[in-house]
Amino acid sequence: MSNILVGIRWIVWLAVAIAVTGVPGTGSIEAGDLELHWAFQPPRRHAVPRSDGSTPIDRFVRARLASRQLAPSTAAPNAVQVRRVTLDLIGLLPTSARIEAYLADSRPDRWGRLVDELLASPHFGERWGRHWLDLARFADSSGYESDSPRQIWPYRDWVIEAWNSDMGFERFVTEQLAGDLLPAADVSQQIATGFQCNVIYDPGVRYEAIVDQVQTVGSVFLGLTLGCAQCHTHKTDPVSHEEFYRLYAFFNETSIQRLPLPGFDTGYRDGLVIRDEKKKSDRPTGPATLVLKSAPQATHVFEQGDPSQPGQKVVTGFPAFLATARVGKEKSSPPDRIELARWILSENNPLTDRVTVNRVWQRLFGTGLVETENDFGVQTPPPSHPGLLDHLALEFRHHGRRFKPLIRSIVLSETYRQSSDVRPELAAVDASNRLVGRQRRLRLEAEVIRDISLQAGGVLSEKMLGPSVFPDQSPGVLDARATAAKWTPSEGQDRWRRGLYTWHWRLTPHPLKPLFDAPEGVTSCTRRDRSNVPVQSLALLNDVSFYTAARGLGRWSWLSGPKSADRVDTTMLRCLGRRPSPFERRVLLELNESQRATLQHDLAACRAILGLDAGAADDDLVERATWVLVARVILNLDEFFTRE
């Protein structure tokens, strides 16, 4: 697709154009700007404020609130907290039984126990791994015009397993950037290098692909838009033209190769027909993945970012403004990718840990302490809570840069457990909630909305890992493709797997994904939008996957007990984690009555609603169909697909 190609080209141009000239007409960045900029100073220990609060996080947050004469919000109701933390940590609904057990648990550490239970769940890796896959621009196709399929799901599985095992961030980063260079690299370490193989790539666009690899390192690890998001009137980028190409050299000296993986499950099923018959041989023959391999070659600066104009030769190296981050003795040979990882991870690198913990905060509160989570550059204003950001960064290091202790410390705070209700007096001074005087209601992500709907409907498959799958999707989605492809729904439980296993054609993704703001996977995505438009309502009401969920949930309601009021209560509990208020119960019972009235003499409609054959006989058709329609309403409540 030309706009993708052009988009990349544009990044290239800017990367280079700006880096070359610094700032046309206004001179380059002054050294002082770099030295003074807060984000380029090493994190330091700030004294934890002596305000109220049971954790340091709370004391940092409350000190700032107090400075504006504001109080924090009260704790959210227990059931809301349980649903919130369950959705945040594993992306699924808490079961009714788990909620009731929590409410009945009188032990003082019941919250910590719940959190530990969730952190130990294998679904934790699915939830947080998906966040990482956004950054890694993971997809099952190449992008560009042909958008040809690629087999790289083993990388997705590697990420999920890394999060589940709480792999230290050092190993996590090093294997993804340089797993192939590690001594006696095993298959898993090679699979990890898929991080950089996720780049959109076709033969002939190698240059753009490598620039994206540099950009991705910049935004994911350093929070810097390396030479990209600048303009002529701002003093900006700390990376010079030549330095850009030194970073470029790390990836220029690699190639992306297919690594067969004997012993893995087979990757492709016949439903996926790719290209035309002539090219049938292109189809992968067995399980494989893409890996990065060293491919030594000379790197030149490209004048004006034009690969047809090679300038001086350069070798790998690091930008001067973070040169101190390099560890170990200066070697005479240029650094390799392992050293790139070390440089990123060096404790003298002031950015990496801040950027990383900020993004974790963002996932749990909707906004980072630094709002521009992908831009910690010279233009970036200080974080809302500078002391807290540094505190989290240093604690992260202190715990071996493991994510589970970091996440645990945040969700154990009172700040995390606050109510998300809007408070007028707070909104009047802090409408965007930068002071974190409350939690936020966050509409769930594309994959999670579908997952929990299927879960409530009792049809979600919790099968993990393996080749990407093909759930139902509306016809015609693949029509726009330059190269034809078929979408044959998977059979059996693969049709009902969690959304992160859905096959992702970059140019024609499953329509529910862009509809609910999932990234295309063209470049690294550090933050998803949360749009709110009528076409989403249409999908939630009418899309076949959601309707299947409603059928399942309706059946479950109908079977859950003999009395309508009890059915309403247990179904609300199953979906929202709480029982309905008397008014809500009344609304749903009235709905039940009025829908039953429309169905009473329309057995054909009942069969259609239930998905039964025309001839199917059943005494309870009307009743069962009615409960499908009631269940469908509950699955369409804003509260259902919102984490409160």
Next chain:
Amino acid sequence: MHNPASAITSSLSRRAFFGAGGVSLASMSLSQLSAASSGPRPQPSHVAPRARSVIFLFQVGGPSQLDLFDPKPEVNRRDGEELPESLLKQVSFAQIQEKRPRLMGSPYRFRRHGHSGAWVSELMPHTAGIVDRITIARTLRTDDTNHMFAELLMNTGWRRFGRPSLGSWVAYGLGSQSQEMPAFLVLGTKPRSKSANYGSGFLPSQFQATVLRDAGEPILNLSNPPGVTSRRQRLSIDAINRLNRVRLEASGDDEIRARIASYEMAFRMQARAPGLLSLGSETRETLKLYGIEDPSRPSFARNCLMARRLVEQGVRFVQVFHGDWDHHTDIGKRLPGECRVTDQGSAALVLDLARRGLLDDTLVIWGGELGRTPVAQKPMAAGGRVGRDHQIEAFTMWFAGGGVRAGQVIGETNDLGCLPTEAGWHVHDLQATILHALGLDHERLTYRYEGREFRLTDIHGEVKSELFARS
């Protein structure tokens, strides 16, 4: 706050949009709620409106005005000469690195057209055919050579992310005239800074654009699932929104208000959108006018026709994005190609609106976020794929309908086409002028956020009344 919408909307806005406490949100009826975002009602305006709707044909990347609408014989004469130093100091390039870039003439033949005698190049024969129906403004200017930020400035009045877009300001100010479709719809390829160009920023979410899909069905899931009649759907949505209102009252979260409006709109769209979005009822003659061979294939022309159908139904603001016009290299091949794709559809839209009596009420805007330089961007070597860099000091847009005094050419650039001879129109002036056409005063269409009033034009903007016929 100055929202010129009805009293209901104003009082609703005051307490609900600002999150001020005291008044129970649940006391509002559903019809009031939906009225806030979509009710079909004549809107009281700040000034007498000249247009009811806007179609903005946004040419992403920056078309080369010097090869299309702003002929410069002097540049042709001095082809290959260096740009004089005095001028060099006054212009900003995005990419050109040379100390003394060289002028590059246009290889395309320009001719005067129509009664107005406006110059249009041979690359735009269809647009040339409608010059008496459009007004060409040649001295737009912007502040940023970076596409992403120039796009944002054009579409949100601000060079960074986070502000409401032009279309969402209009939707906020005027609501929709259509009960069946949202007030603000977007079609076509996405601009570089993506949804920030048509998002609602800090305005309530129901004012963000709904994006139509380019290929296949423009909107999926318009049909009810098996067994669900319109009546059953209505009962369902009533229950959903009764319960959503309970949650809204408890949480105070405006997103729920937008969600309620979304469900109401979704129901109405189901009734009308399938017919509205199907081109099946268009005659062969109309399709031919637009140059559409296969209405099922995505194309710019198809989006233009769709835009006409949408404003016909009362959609307030339609933005068709198209590009890429970013011809730094290989402009000789890429520019004619882009023109072939866009020229006929753009011109056909104006003609089609006119013959249906819709043009007077619809302001059509054609243009991108910036323009291109009279100097060449290397490589200039023989056979090289030369292009033009970004120009922000002067670029061309055209306007039609909506009270526009057609047949004018407004503004003039210097002999070398790189600077305006007079002040020209800043992007903020353009925005003030577009709002003015709709009857909105850009200084009074404000929204209070975090303690201050925001507006589309920040603290700038001047209505360019020369665009309009004297009323």
